[in-house]
Amino acid sequence: MYFNNSNSFFHGIMFHHFHDDGIHLKSQGSISKDDFKNLINFIGRKNILSADDFYEKFKKDLLKKNEVCITFDDAIKSQIDVALPVLSDYKIKAFFFVYTSMFEGNPDNLEIYRYFRTNYFSSINEFYSNFYEALNENLEPFFIQNQKEIENKKLKFQMYTVEDIKFRLVRDLYLKKDEYEDIMQKMMKKKKIISSELYSKLFFSKDDLKKLDKQGHLIGPHSHFHPTLMENLTIDKQKYEYEKAISVLSKILNKSKSDFKWMSHPNGSYSKDTLKVLNKIGLELGFKQIMKIEPEKGMKKINNSNLEIAREDHSNIIRLMN
Numbered sequence: 001m002y003f004n005n006s007n008s009f010f011h012g013i014m015f016h017h018f019h020d021d022g023i024h025l026k027s028q029g030s031i032s033k034d035d036f037k038n039l040i041n042f043i044g045r046k047n048i049l050s051a052d053d054f055y056e057k058f059k060k061d062l063l064k065k066n067e068v069c070i071t072f073d074d075a076i077k078s079q080i081d082v083a084l085p086v087l088s089d090y091k092i093k094a095f096f097f098v099y100t101s102m103f104e105g106n107p108d109n110l111e112i113y114r115y116f117r118t119n120y121f122s123s124i125n126e127f128y129s130n131f132y133e134a135l136n137e138n139l140e141p142f143f144i145q146n147q148k149e150i151e152n153k154k155l156k157f158q159m160y161t162v163e164d165i166k167f168r169l170v171r172d173l174y175l176k177k178d179e180y181e182d183i184m185q186k187m188m189k190k191k192k193i194i195s196s197e198l199y200s201k202l203f204f205s206k207d208d209l210k211k212l213d214k215q216g217h218l219i220g221p222h223s224h225f226h227p228t229l230m231e232n233l234t235i236d237k238q239k240y241e242y243e244k245a246i247s248v249l250s251k252i253l254n255k256s257k258s259d260f261k262w263m264s265h266p267n268g269s270y271s272k273d274t275l276k277v278l279n280k281i282g283l284e285l286g287f288k289q290i291m292k293i294e295p296e297k298g299m300k301k302i303n304n305s306n307l308e309i310a311r312e313d314h315s316n317i318i319r320l321m322n
């Protein structure tokens with residue numbers, strides 16, 4: 001039984017990575033076609049609304065507490081190769097939230113780096129130790145200083161190990177973006193990897209977007225560049241992130257900009273200003289990346305506003321199932 005006291009309210013189910021026996025290797029948090037089917041059955045097909053129904057019912061305030069929708073973030077190719085056939089079998093239309101710099105030949109390196117650490121190291125911890133070796137600094141004081149933050153994050157994101165959280169803190173807080181990327185580029189160069197050769201393997205093409213749209217799935221913006229922390233950008237930059245994404249999508253899909261009324265927050269990051277910007281642009285339904293109330297964001301309840309709808313990460317559901 002999926003629904004319990006802590007998740008009986010309408011929400012989204014959030015998916016990122018899938019694996020198969022072919023080009024998409026098993027990686028941290030990835031699931032197989034069978035896992036996906038089992039998960040749908042565990043939630044109960046009847047509780048899963050197609051994205052368009054979810055949106056319509058949301059607008060009319062008619063969503064029931066056992067109604068969920070399926071959402072995919074980041075335009076990751078394995079979603080097309082592995083998950084889409086399952087959606088067709090079950091006749092489920094989903095939300096696909098994509099960031100759009102990749103459609104201008106400039107995807108976020110996050111996915112490239114993930115591919116790198118999955119395919120070129122025997123384990124994630126081996127990657128971490130190689131990374132720390134390349135960084136070559138004493139991180140102990142930084143970890144001690146952030147002990148509380150590490151504990152809080154562990155409570156909030158059960159799917160991460162302490163090592164995962166520490167690495168993310170080093171990546172996002174200790175290092176500046178270009179410092180982090182320098183180290184990654186050096187490590188990749190050592191293994192003779194050329195990023196641009198990986199794009200078609202890792203990301204949606206424009207044709208993938210058109211196909212999804214034609215099949216009735218709903219595509220929405222997830223920013224343009226996928227910044228790590230949207231909430232730290234100036235209002236103008238935040239506005240650009242979403243307006244640019246909508247403009248790229250409307251061109252590829254030959255739709256009006258006002259057709260895009262649904263979105264998800266990259267890394268779940270937003271501020272009150274972000275919400276103002278999004279409302280002004282005309283977005284009506286926005287998804288977070290967790291199922292908890294975040295008082296520090298001014299949330300008073302779950303599904304606090306039209307742009308703060310909760311989502312459960314698929315890995316937490318897999319844990320419930322086992």
Ligand SMILES: [Zn+2]
Nearest residue numbers: 073074266267
């Ligand atoms: Zn994302």
